[in-house]
């Protein structure tokens with residue numbers, strides 16, 4: 402029997418920080434997992450190195466489900482982003498190994514294709530409305546069939562979702578930047594630019610918008626209603642999801658679809674949102690919600706309630722989890738859309754991914770496993786650099802949801 406011989410944790414910052422797990426079997430087969438938790442990367446690296454890697458050695462890499470149960474139930478302390486990101490990395494690496502051993506791409510192990518490609522949405526943003534419109538145009542020219550639109554709110558410095566360089570990356574400073582937030586200014590401004598996008602480019606593509614947990618349920622209801630004529634594909638994270646009943650209030654007032662889940666990490670965290678039909682799209686990801694094994698379970702629960710998938714795919718998900726996401730997305734019956742922000746050029750010096758983009762869709766590679774390689778030597782050129790997500794403060798100085 403082949404056993405797990407080695408598991409290594411790599412931390413590097415090619416463009417942004419990534420934590421990568423590489424598992425090697427006694428037959429010399431390797432598997433990769435993404436263990437990146439934006440701004441808390443080293444906690445997951447330590448969880449893996451100190452508490453998980455010693456448990457893997459000598460075990461059967463083929464027992465993917467059993468390993469998930471062993472790490473999840475065996476820790477006693479359940480759920481939470483650090484634990485679940487670590488479990489995800491191991492699970493993803495074992496699926497990669499299983500595919501390589503079988504000589505099949507992971508999507509074939511998951512039941513094969515349900516669709517020809519994975520619809521993605523790209524990120525258009527602007528420091529003002531004209532630059533947002535230019536960026537929407539650029540995305541449409543690149544072939545995107547779905548575009549998220551965000552513009553800086555006048556007078557509100559550092560609005561989330563607005564790109565500074567070529568790639569949007571909110572974790573930009575060594576210590577958290579503290580940015581002002583004004584809800585009334587946002588509510589007075591955002592519906593207008595979404596209307597401007599529809600006015601200029603029409604309805605022949607999907608339009609999305611991320612509220613980034615900034616509103617109260619009633620404000621979110623007002624926002625959702627005010628943009629109904631724009632026929633959004635979704636409004637994302639309209640209010641924080643700790644109090645899930647809050648979404649019922651939003652729903653009672655608007656038909657704008659709701660997407661939630663990028664910060665949630667287990668089926669129990671989304672159970673009420675799904676079974677109560679309080680959301681339309683579930684945004685949990687491979688990297689943060691327990692790997693392919695657990696995410697598939699979440700998606701199956703969602704299918705029972707006509708909730709579709711819309712996984713997080715920001716720059717803080719490495720090409721390893723993007724590849725895993727695409728393998729899963731191409732198979733699930735209730736797929737909705739996949740976020741695709743792309744990565745900086747340096748990231749691809751370290752990760753070689755076989756995922757391809759054409760006509761607004763992603764496709765997994767047909768190489769055995771996930772089809773991603775990690776270049777350890779190249780990674781050494783990009784030592785770890787600490788970076789934190791910003792913190793938002795209301796005009797009176799108190800902390801707001803970021």
Ligand code: GCO
Nearest residue numbers: 439571611613714715717740
């Ligand atoms: C999204 C997100 C991100 C997050 C980031 C936090 O919808 O893609 O909201 O941009 O802010 O992933 O780590």
Ligand code: MG
Nearest residue numbers: 611637638663
């Ligand atoms: Mg978001």
